Amino acid sequence: MASELRRPLVVHAVRSDGPLLDLLRAEVAGGGPGGKAALPPVVVMHAFGGSAETALALSRLAEAVEARVYFGFSERAARLKRAPAAIQAVPAERLLIESDEHAADAACRAVRGACDRLAAARGWSRGEASERTARNALEAFDPSAWKEQDRSVVTVRRC
Numbered sequence: 051m052a053s054e055l056r057r058p059l060v061v062h063a064v065r066s067d068g069p070l071l072d073l074l075r076a077e078v079a080g081g082g083p084g085g086k087a088a089l090p091p092v093v094v095m096h097a098f099g100g101s102a103e104t105a106l107a108l109s110r111l112a113e114a115v116e117a118r119v120y121f122g123f124s125e126r127a128a129r130l131k132r133a134p135a136a137i138q139a140v141p142a143e144r145l146l147i148e149s150d151e152h153a154a155d156a157a158c159r160a161v162r163g164a165c166d167r168l169a170a171a172r173g174w175s176r177g178e179a180s181e182r183t184a185r186n187a188l189e190a191f192d193p194s195a196w197k198e199q200d201r202s203v204v205t206v207r208r209c
Contacts, residue, residue: 052090059090067104089117097124102139124150125163137171147183
C-alpha cells in the first residue's frame with residue numbers, strides 16, 4: 051500500500067533480516083502499479099539492529115528501484131555488538147537517530163545516547179552527527195520527494 055500511495059514505510063524487524071530481505075526482493079520482482087518496482091519511495095528501518103551486510107543489501111535493493119532506505123539507530127540498537135560496523139556501512143545521508151522511548155525525559159537521554167554512539171562509530175562530533183541526522187530526517191519525511199510527476203502531494207501542516 052505504501053508503494054501504491056507513494057508514502058514512506060517504517061519497518062521494525064526484530065531478528066528477521068532474511069525474511070525481510072526475501073519479502074522486499076519478492077515485491078521488487080513482482081513489480082508494482084504500472085509495472086514500476088513495488089517499493090515505497092522511502093523505507094525507514096526503525097531501531098535497526100541488523101548487520102552491516104543486511105544494511106548493504108537493503109541499500110542496494112532500494113537503489114535498484116530508485117527508492118531510499120534510511121536506518122534509524124536508537125540507543126539500545128546502537129549498543130549492539132554489531133552496531134558500529136552497521137553504522138559505518140550505511141551511507142552518511144541515510145542515518146537517523148531515534149529514542150525508542152515512551153517518556154519525554156527518557157527519550158531525550160536516549161536520543162543523546164544514540165547520537166553519541168553514532169558519532170563515535172563514524173568519527174564525528176556530537177554536533178556533526180546531530181546535524182547530519184536531522185537533515186536526513188527532514189529529507190526522509192519530505193512529502194515532495196514521495197510523489198511521482200503525475201500525482202498530487204498531501205499537504206503537511208507544521209506545528
